[in-house]
Amino acid sequence: MNDEQLQRLTEELSLKYFHKPFQHIAFFNKRLRTTGGRYMLGSHNIEINYTYYEQYGLDELVGIIKHELCHYHLHLENRGYKHQDTDFKQLLKKVGAPRFCTPLPSKKKKRSSKRIYYFQCTSCCTQYIRKRNINLTKYVCGKCRGALKQKGMKEI
Structure with a gap:
């Protein structure tokens, strides 16, 4: 589906469900990540997330x-016209539009385990425990300014 087909579909849905013409522009915005679509208050245009059409098809697109x-x-x-307004909620029910769109599967990989790093000063033997790895050429012991070395790492 391209922008022209989306424009025609939006105009048809507006006449069918709202009995009013849609006189502005509807287009796909491939940069949208966290929302199915958005209505622009200033220009009155509608932007739609193309990923929802790819993953969930025409039914989800019509709902958005x-x-x-x-x-x-x-x-x-x-x-x-805001989500919390009663006019908005009533119109959503009347036309059968969803209040929220189906969430997209997350693309981020979550690290299942956390790491703890152990460092020790070579001069005074002070031990440091950190959640993040540090640059041993840049940082020194806070007590004696001695060089640090990594003693180990533990995954929790």
Whole structure:
């Protein structure tokens, strides 16, 4: 699906569910990461996250468009267009739009274990325990300014 097809779909959904024309621009924004779409208050345009269309298909896309059209029409009518407003919640129910979109699977890899680093001064034998590794050529002992060496690392 491209931007022209998205524009036509948005116009059709606006007429079908809201009985009002959509007179602005709807387009895909591939830079969106955390949201399915957004309604721009200043320009009245609607941006849609293309990843949702790729991963979940047309049904999820229609839900996102209907949600953003609720923001659009309520804002143009000077009614409550924010998520917490009763006008917005009622219109969502009326047109069958979801309040929140399905979350995307996380792309970040979570490190299952944490590490603890052990360092010791070569002069005074003071021991240091740190959660982060340090640059041994840059840092010295805080008591005697002696050189540090790594004694070990432990994964929890």
